[in-house]
Amino acid sequence: MLDLEALVSEMHGLAEEVVRSVEQTRAQRTAGLQQLETAGALDHLRDAVEDFKQDMALPALGLDMRETHPAPSVDDYTVMATDGSQVAPDYHHIAPWYVINSGCAVFRYGAPEGRSRAHLASYPLLKPPGRALRTADETGDGPRGTDARAAAVGMPPVLEVDRLKEELNLACRLLATEADPERTVLLLDGPLVQWRMLDTLRRPADRAEIVGLFQRLLTQALESRTPVAGFISRSRAIEWITLLRFTLCPEVAAGGGLCAQCRQTLLGRNEEPRPGDHHLALAGLRDIELAGELLRDQPGRRTAIVELRSKVWSELTQGAGTAGFFYMNTGTEIARVELPRWVWQDETLLQRLHGVLWDQCQVGGGYPMVLAEAHEAAVVRGPDRDCFYALIERILIERGVSQSAMSAKALSKRRPMA
């Protein structure tokens, strides 16, 4: 049980901090908008960023960062999404098997003949615990290793990798079997590419497999002219702001490249610039806060596309393309949408993506309905988890494995005593 009374005074203290932060952010948002105007007028900005040779955002070729675009109307379309969930191995139970459950949703508006209007499905995969345990131990990828979120919930990173593989496999299958020509959009929950995971994976085999799957997915999407995009709710990204902080350097503003001091400090921790840093004014501001100001009271509207240069993406496309992002007012929040360059370079595909996203957000109450339903298809809730373990128990007991194989802790949790 949680003693809420013990937390109340600390909550009041933290609330004061939040208020201070909101006031500071308000001033920074205005400053951010002004800087966006300045940055948009710098013709040499893209070249200056390229000269910096670091993974960061840069103005997309031929696009004005200051522009915003209303959502286009959309004709009949097909939209698909995937998501994943898991039952993590629990070593207190009779057998620590685990499950990856990938789910998908496909909706067709004005469905072509012979195609269903809606398709919801989940594909559970039972896995023995050996791999999760062994590889984590062997590689040192314990919960402290690669992924903070995994660590927070005690989920082995290997499980995250397995889950991502299944999600990508399912997305590839959807592209092959459910995509309708010239009317389909594929949405992924979260980033278009799991940049952070790819950067931190230690096992070369895992990395190669994930990279291979992403390459396959992107190739399939390109070949079938299906816009693919990652949709991120409440993103904490700062790439766009970092680009604006880049333009705060006086040498950049004067038409040159980044000064030596900025080269040292720009890509450090966003919240902790040193006093005197040129880019101090926008430190701590997030992309969605700037976009929120730019798209205020304009549901459906999106920002211009900003290109994102990264080594991971370059590896995925073998140097042939880049990724980018825009922010969109979904009606209830500012969402980040990540997309490959070939999507924004084709006006038809970009318009389709934007129109479909807005339509889905409208019907989904500010979040794409197709993503919400893919999540529902994939999610494993507490009662499902309990049934899963009950089934394992029954099957093993039928084969003579005693119930006492459960840990005393698990048994005590099952029957708390008074």
Added chain:
Amino acid sequence: MSEPAVLGEIVGSDSQGLEIECHRLYCAPAFGSFIRADCPSGISQFGVVTCVRTGPVDGNRIVQAHRMAPGELEQRKPHLPSLLRTTFTARVVGYGNDHGQVAATPAHPARLHCFVYAAATAEIRGLTATPGFLRPLTQIPDAPLEDLLVAALQAAREAWGTDEKLIQWGKYLARLLHRDYVTLEGVFQRLGQPVSSQPGWEAPAAFFGQTS
């Protein structure tokens, strides 16, 4: 003769009651009508529909108003039929086979996933030939008793095509409800009215491409 339409299949059963999930959304039989569950034993079970409900398949889902015009909801949320289900409960009132029916509790509950059909006229006659089918109907805690009895008796009366059984059923009901005169009086009054003066059942709405 065409095959009778399957109404649904059993998703819960005990000796007294059946819970049935309809194969088609919003296509439950009428409240108070007679249904038949075909069991692999060859002995069918008969029941009277006591409650119909439609709700989400997943208990975590919350059904909420979408404020969309009629027709728009079906267009905008094509997956809705797969998230919802119509179920109904039936009180078991008897069992039997082609050779006859009895108004009594079957020895074993119906198996799950047995298909359920509307009871045939001859089967309803067999079940209601004696008034014993009325006793279980008066023992359902949450059902609107008067409405249930009226609906079931109307269905039985239609199966017989005459009022010849009404006196026998009425006498039996008077003994069953001797402590509930108000309900008894309500049933008698409503059965006394000609059926044509009472509002008919609402036809199932066409939904998501269903035409009947």
